[in-house]
Amino acid sequence: MxxxxxxxxxxxxxxxxxxxxxxxxxxxxxASATLLFVFIxxxxxxxxxxxxxxxxGGIGLKNFENFWTTPSYLRGLRxxxxxxxxxxxxxxxxxxxVAFVMTRYNFxxxxxxxxxxxxxxxxxxxxxxxxxxxxxxxxxxxxxxxQWLFQxxxxxxxxxxxxxxxxxxxxxxxxxxxxxxxxxxxxxxxxSKIDPTLEESAKNLGxxxxxxxxxxxxxxxxxGFAAGALLVFLWSLSDLGTPIMINxxxxxxxxxxxxxIIEGGYKEIASVISIxxxxxxxxxxxxxxxxxxxxxxxxxxxxxxxxxxxxKAGKKLxxxxxxxxxxxxxxxxxxxxxTLIMAFTTRPAYGxxxxxxxxxxxxIRALSExxxxxxxxxxxxxxxxASFFDIFLGAAIAYLLVRKKFPGKSLxxxxxxxxxxxxxxxxxxxxxxxxxxxxxxxxxxxxxWFILVISYAMRRLPYAVRSAHAxxxxxxxxxxxxxxxxxxxxxxxxxxxxxxxxxxxxVAGAVLTFINCFTEVxxxxxLQPIIGxxxxxxxxxxxxxxxESKGGPTAVRVASCLGxxxxxxxxxxxxxxxxxxxxxxxLAFGG
Amino acid sequence: xVDVKLENLVKAFGSVIAVDGVSxxxxxxEFFTLLGPSGCGKTTTLRMIAGFNQPDNGEIYFNDRLMNxxxxxxxxxxxxxxxxxxxxxxxxxxxxxxxxxxxxxPGQEIKERVKAALNLVGLGGFADRTPDQLSGGQQQxxxxxxxxVIEPDVLLLDEPLSNLDAKLRVEMRKEIKSLQKKLAxxxxxxTHDQKEALAVSDRLAVMGIGKIVQVGAPSEIxxxxxxxxxxxxxxxxxxxxxxxxxxxxxxxVIKTRMGLEIVASALDEVNxxxxxLVAVRPENVEVHRYxxxxxxxxxxxxxxxxxxxxxxxxxxxxxxxxxxxxxxxYSPEAxxxxxxxxxxxxxxxxxxxxxxxxx
Ligand SMILES: Nc1ncnc2c1ncn2[C@@H]1O[C@H](COP(=O)(O)OP(=O)(O)OP(=O)(O)O)[C@@H](O)[C@H]1O
Ligand SMILES: [Mg+2]
Numbered sequence: 001m002x003x004x005x006x007x008x009x010x011x012x013x014x015x016x017x018x019x020x021x022x023x024x025x026x027x028x029x030x031a032s033a034t035l036l037f038v039f040i041x042x043x044x045x046x047x048x049x050x051x052x053x054x055x056x057g058g059i060g061l062k063n064f065e066n067f068w069t070t071p072s073y074l075r076g077l078r079x080x081x082x083x084x085x086x087x088x089x090x091x092x093x094x095x096x097x098v099a100f101v102m103t104r105y106n107f108x109x110x111x112x113x114x115x116x117x118x119x120x121x122x123x124x125x126x127x128x129x130x131x132x133x134x135x136x137x138x139x140x141x142x143x144x145x146x147q148w149l150f151q152x153x154x155x156x157x158x159x160x161x162x163x164x165x166x167x168x169x170x171x172x173x174x175x176x177x178x179x180x181x182x183x184x185x186x187x188x189x190x191x192s193k194i195d196p197t198l199e200e201s202a203k204n205l206g207x208x209x210x211x212x213x214x215x216x217x218x219x220x221x222x223x224g225f226a227a228g229a230l231l232v233f234l235w236s237l238s239d240l241g242t243p244i245m246i247n248x249x250x251x252x253x254x255x256x257x258x259x260x261i262i263e264g265g266y267k268e269i270a271s272v273i274s275i276x277x278x279x280x281x282x283x284x285x286x287x288x289x290x291x292x293x294x295x296x297x298x299x300x301x302x303x304x305x306x307x308x309x310x311x312k313a314g315k316k317l318x319x320x321x322x323x324x325x326x327x328x329x330x331x332x333x334x335x336x337x338x339t340l341i342m343a344f345t346t347r348p349a350y351g352x353x354x355x356x357x358x359x360x361x362x363x364i365r366a367l368s369e370x371x372x373x374x375x376x377x378x379x380x381x382x383x384x385x386a387s388f389f390d391i392f393l394g395a396a397i398a399y400l401l402v403r404k405k406f407p408g409k410s411l412x413x414x415x416x417x418x419x420x421x422x423x424x425x426x427x428x429x430x431x432x433x434x435x436x437x438x439x440x441x442x443x444x445x446x447x448x449w450f451i452l453v454i455s456y457a458m459r460r461l462p463y464a465v466r467s468a469h470a471x472x473x474x475x476x477x478x479x480x481x482x483x484x485x486x487x488x489x490x491x492x493x494x495x496x497x498x499x500x501x502x503x504x505x506x507v508a509g510a511v512l513t514f515i516n517c518f519t520e521v522x523x524x525x526x527l528q529p530i531i532g533x534x535x536x537x538x539x540x541x542x543x544x545x546x547x548e549s550k551g552g553p554t555a556v557r558v559a560s561c562l563g564x565x566x567x568x569x570x571x572x573x574x575x576x577x578x579x580x581x582x583x584x585x586x587l588a589f590g591g
Numbered sequence: 592x593v594d595v596k597l598e599n600l601v602k603a604f605g606s607v608i609a610v611d612g613v614s615x616x617x618x619x620x621e622f623f624t625l626l627g628p629s630g631c632g633k634t635t636t637l638r639m640i641a642g643f644n645q646p647d648n649g650e651i652y653f654n655d656r657l658m659n660x661x662x663x664x665x666x667x668x669x670x671x672x673x674x675x676x677x678x679x680x681x682x683x684x685x686x687x688x689x690x691x692x693x694x695x696x697p698g699q700e701i702k703e704r705v706k707a708a709l710n711l712v713g714l715g716g717f718a719d720r721t722p723d724q725l726s727g728g729q730q731q732x733x734x735x736x737x738x739x740v741i742e743p744d745v746l747l748l749d750e751p752l753s754n755l756d757a758k759l760r761v762e763m764r765k766e767i768k769s770l771q772k773k774l775a776x777x778x779x780x781x782t783h784d785q786k787e788a789l790a791v792s793d794r795l796a797v798m799g800i801g802k803i804v805q806v807g808a809p810s811e812i813x814x815x816x817x818x819x820x821x822x823x824x825x826x827x828x829x830x831x832x833x834x835x836x837x838x839x840x841x842x843x844v845i846k847t848r849m850g851l852e853i854v855a856s857a858l859d860e861v862n863x864x865x866x867x868l869v870a871v872r873p874e875n876v877e878v879h880r881y882x883x884x885x886x887x888x889x890x891x892x893x894x895x896x897x898x899x900x901x902x903x904x905x906x907x908x909x910x911x912x913x914x915x916x917x918x919x920x921y922s923p924e925a926x927x928x929x930x931x932x933x934x935x936x937x938x939x940x941x942x943x944x945x946x947x948x949x950x
Contacts, residue, residue: 478676481643484663485670486690486741496689500680 024490025404028396029412035393036415039458043430044278044422050433051271063268067276072250073269077276080252083168084236087175091232094176094328095183096225102184103191105313107321116329118181122570123335124519125178126241126542127563130549131338132174133246134556137164141341142334144353166248174246175236177332182235183228190224191217223291230288234281238423241521241542245549252277253425257525260429271433274426281421339567342560347553362554366561374537375544376565378449381533382540383517386456387464387510393457394464395472395506399498401465402472420462427455428526448531449538455527456517463516464509471505508580515573519566541566592619593653593744593777595640601648602635609635611801612649617794620775622768626788627798628824633781634673636798637747640779642666653744664693669738669776670747674754675730677722683709683733684718690741708740711770728759735767739774746771746778752787764791785825789813797821813872815945822870822947829876829916830947831869838863842941845869849912853889855944868947875943876918878907881934888938891916895933909937 054062067073101107102114123131135142143162150157164170243251249258252273260270313321343362345355366372397416401409419427431454435445445451475498483493524542532538539547541562548559595617602610610632617623625633638644640651642663651658658666669690677686687708691701709715712732722730731751738746748767752760768791771778782788788795789809796806797820805817816822822830833847838861845853845867853869861867884890893911907918907929918937929935 476674476676478672478674479678481641481663482670482672482676482678482737483689484643485641485666485668486737487664487667487693488689489664492693497678501678 022490024494025400025406028400029406029408032393032397032400032416033408033412036412039454040415040418040422040461043427043434044418046433047271047274047426047430050268051275053268055268063272066266067269067272073252073255073273076250076252076255076273079168079248079250080237080277081280083171083175083251084233086168086172087179087236088229088233090172090176091180091183092225092229094180095228096187098180098184098325098328099187099191099221101321101325103188105311105317105321107313107318109322113325113329117184118574119329119336120178120181120332122567122574123178123339124521124563124566124570125175125239126245126519126521126545127339127560127566128178128335129174129242129245130545130556130559130563131335131342132177133164134342134560135334135338136162137246138162139350140164141338141353141355144348144351147351148353164246166246168248170246171239171242171248171251174242175239177335179232179235180332182231183225186224186228186231187221188224191221226288226291230284233284234421234423237277237281238425238522240423240425240525244525244546253423253522256425256429257522260432260526270429274423274429277423278421278426281423285421336567339560339563342557343564347557362557363561363564365554366558366565369558371537371539372544372548372558372562374532374534375539375541375562377534378532378537378539379518379541382449382453382456383514385453386460386517387513389453389457390460390464390513391506391510394461394509395468395499395502397461397465398468398472402469403477416465417462419459422459424459424520424522425526427459428523431455431523431527446527447529449529449533451527451529452523452538452540455523456520457513459520459523460513460516464513467509467512468502468506471502471509474505475501504580508577511573511577511580515570518569518573592775594619594621595745595777595779596652596655597636597640597649598652599649600636600639600646600651602632602639602644602646608801610639610646613798613801613803614649615796615803615806617777617779619777622771622778622780622791622793624780624782624788624792624795625798626782626785626795626824629783630800631798632801633783633798634749637670637749637779637781640745641668641670641747666745667741667743668745668747669741669743671731671734671738671749671751673750675722675734675751677730677733677737679722681721682718683714683720683722683725686722686733687718687737687740690737694741704740705736708736711739712736712766727755728763731755731763735770739770739776743776746776748778748780750782751780752782753784760787767791789825797824816870816947818947819868822868827873827917829871829873831871831914833867833869835861835863835865835867838865843946845946849914851891851912853944854941855946856941860948861946865948870945870947871939871943873906873917873919874904876916876937876939878909878918878920878929879936879938880928881936883936883938885938888940889944890936890938892934892936895929895931895935898929898931907935907937909935911937 051063052059052061054060098117102110102117120128134140137143138161140162143159147157147159150159164173238253240253240257243249243254244257249255256270256273256277259265259273260267341355344358344360346357346359346361348354348356367376397412400406401413431451432446435451438444479501480493480497483497484490488496518541520540521542524540525546528543529538530536545559545562545566548555548562551559595615597613597615600610600613601608613632613636615623625636627633635644639646640658642658642661646659653666678689681689684705687705688701691704696704705718706715709718712735714729714732714736717725717729717733722733725733731754734751751767752763755763764787767780780788780791789812792809794806794808795812797804797812799820805812805821807815812821813825816825816828819830822828831845831847831849831851831853833845833851833853835843836846836852837844839857841857843855843857843861845855847853847869855869878895881892891909891911893909893916895907896910896915897908899906899908901919904919904921907920909916909918916937
């Protein structure tokens with residue numbers, strides 16, 4: 001009897017699955033699938049199509065040929081890949097040891113250092129790059145200080161151009177300073193999850209020292225590290241802000257940007273470069289996710305108390321640890337200090353390093369000049385709307401993925417995670433290609449500010465889905481069933497049980513989305529709509545910072561002040577998140 | 592009050608057939624238990640009755656009304672979940688009033704009924720607490736109050752006591768039982784604890800993998816298990832494998848594999864040559880000094896292998912021809928005279944034997 005039934009059941013399983021899905025879920029599936037299709041899949045598809053469009057019309061591989069035969073594009077690609085690997089290596093060289101020390105040893109001042117380690121993530125990289133240039137570049141504060149120091153010591157060293165030259169190494173330096181905490185946080189999350197008894201039992205079986213590390217600790221810590229490494233690699237590869245700030249044009253993403261933005265640029269090559277970079281990202285993502293579930297890792301728990309065994313570090317070791325950590329933190333706060341110096345002190349004479357005094361002049365200017373105050377208001381509006389949008393879409397998709405069975409579920413999963421591996425510039429390009437056709441008269445979708453909201457929301461969607469996924473999984477299904485058992489309809493259950501239970505987690509996720517949108521660079525620079533929510537200025541903060549940073553010395557200072565606003569928003573956001581999640585903030589960072 | 596009828600229910604998850612042709616009739620106001628080992632399909636059966644799982648086959652009736660396509664929120668069942676499923680963001684009062692609000696009961700009446708329900712389960716003063724401020728037993732009572740307050744047609748309980756400690760479990764099952772009797776709600780109770788099942792049920796069904804093996808009153812199942820699965824599942828029992836040598840009108844003689852002759856009172860459907868299991872409960876076995884005889888009882892000689900003190904009783908394990916026979920004794924005098932390693936004789940009455948046919 002049972003056998004017959006099950007065979008019959010299997011034959012029509014798709015039909016049955018379709019029939020068994022309730023109406024609410026069906027609406028959600030259709031709505032989210034449509035949004036993903038129009039705003040993620042189609043733009044990418046358009047770029048792919050554009051890459052094959054030959055300049056003289058027709059379809060072919062001409063653009064790819066041009067890419068492979070033009071040395072500057074190849075150098076750009078090489079520089080991008082090399083710097084991504086170098087940044088990864090350097091960030092790992094810092095992040096992994098810090099993770100080990102922080103999870104395995106007790107030493108004086110550890111609590112303070114635990115807090116300090118997330119400092120680098122608080123300065124948006126774009127602003128950080130600006131500040132680092134202001135500190136270490138030509139006529140930078142530190143550059144001039146060292147020059148003065150050498151001179152006083154009677155050394156004949158000329159630091160004319162400063163340390164930040166347009167080169168791979170500057171890019172790697174700037175990125176590493178910002179990104180190493182991603183490796184540290186992910187690795188230590190996974191290290192502290194290791195049950196101490198695992199290591200103890202290995203010791204008990206005679207493994208010790210290096211062997212223990214290689215055979216037990218390393219394999220167990222690897223997933224977290226891999227997730228962090230992936231974030232860093234993808235971030236670096238798709239970074240547009242740093243090469244723009246230090247003016248290093250031979251960098252793939254920058255090249256794509258330039259070719260596309262400048263009048264008469266080779267627009268198709270921008271698509272080709274985008275595809276190449278996306279392909280590399282996707283490959284990295286596939287490689288890592290084959291071994292590591294990204295949903296479980298790549299969510300960073302800042303400040304989670306490690307449960308692993310902690311040894312008390314001896315005197316000598318403590319001194320070494322403290323010394324290295326101090327150096328690391330000092331280096332990591334260069335962007336912070338730089339931003340503050342540039343925003344709040346009067347510019348010294350050329351070649352001088354001591355600021356002439358504290359001033360609010362630049363900040364007042366940043367807030368009173370209409371172009372920049374509008375940019376602040378714009379970015380606030382965009383980020384609020386985008387995170388609001390992501391709360392709903394992210395929760396809907398996560399709900400479907402966690403609770404429902406329906407045909408095409410894995411496709412929904414994949415597409416909603418796609419932006420994770422898609423550089424912002426690709427989304428920007430795709431949107432321009434797809435939505436810049438005039439609809440009525442001269443009106444284009446890309447002319448209106450709302451396109452930025454959508455692009456922000458879509459870029460950050462994977463993070464929203466992931467955090468909603470995590471909170472939903474903590475809400476046991478029987479809580480919903482209990483409501484339905486007592487007579488609550490599907491909608492009623494959703495409104496009075498599910499949503500209130502997942503709200504704190506969702507809001508925390510939304511705050512993070514807000515921060516990320518508020519500091520978003522690549523799509524902000526790509527899409528430049530004309531009509532803003534408050535008149536004919538739709539510039540978001542990042543674009544305004546970019547413009548000011550390319551202006552005179554005073555404009556650069558105003559740019560830093562706008563950066564300070566971003567930093568303040570970031571700190572407030574992180575604080576709220578921590579409060580909402582009761583100190584165990586699941587922070588999702590990344591490109 | 593409703594009666595519940597399940598007809599040939601089938602439910603598969605992928606290739607696992609969780610419930611495989613279950614048919615049951617549960618009368619109005621009956622306390623009915625589904626008893627079976629872990630994974631046998633009890634929860635799945637209960638969830639189909641509540642409407643959370645759609646059966647692949649078969650029908651569910653409440654009072655002859657076909658329920659298969661009625662959504663869970665329209666079935667008017669009250670379910671107590673294994674993990675209680677209390678809503679952590681609502682107070683005890685809100686948890687209990689939820690079902691009434693869904694039924695659009697006026698506010699004043701809700702207040703009264705919630706209060707009455709909380710008093711009923713002995714939680715009168717706890718209305719303003721949140722679930723995390725309650726002990727496990729109290730949470731369980733809230734879950735019970737929440738299910739009862741809507742005056743459900745059927746009360747469904749899925750191992751509601753499994754998270755409680757042994758003492759509380761016994762107390763709570765008494766409370767549940769007396770509440771159920773007081774309110775006369777048709778109740779389906781799921782458990783894998785045979786003692787619980789025997790203690791609370793009017794009738795129970797023993798489930799094997801996806802199938803009902805035996806249905807009956809506790810005493811019936813206990814004293815007359817239909818097969819070895821039921822017998823061993825329902826409690827410790829002594830089994831002798833044998834063949835019916837003589838089947839007379841009043842008595843049956845079984846020759847066991849070890850060569851013993853056991854005489855049992857005649858039951859229907861026993862024929863000479865039939866392979867049977869002779870089942871005797873330990874509490875029906877008496878231990879005597881070696882050499883005891885009795886014309887009406889079965890006696891077996893052996894050696895005392897172990898004596899276990901289980902509070903009010905002592906369990907003797909007597910070895911006879913490689914076979915261990917368990918006997919539970921209340922009399923303290925046996926303890927004084929019989930020691931570990933002594934020879935002893937056991938006896939049991941013909942009436943206490945049940946014969947299980949081996950198919
Ligand atoms: N949603 C599901 N998906 C797949 N298999 C399931 C699902 N629910 C139950 N099963 C399987 O169906 C069988 C019966 O499960 P069920 O939960 O009904 O058992 P149970 O008798 O309640 O067991 P327990 O006493 O452990 O609670 C098991 O083999 C179980 O693994
Ligand atoms: Mg169960």
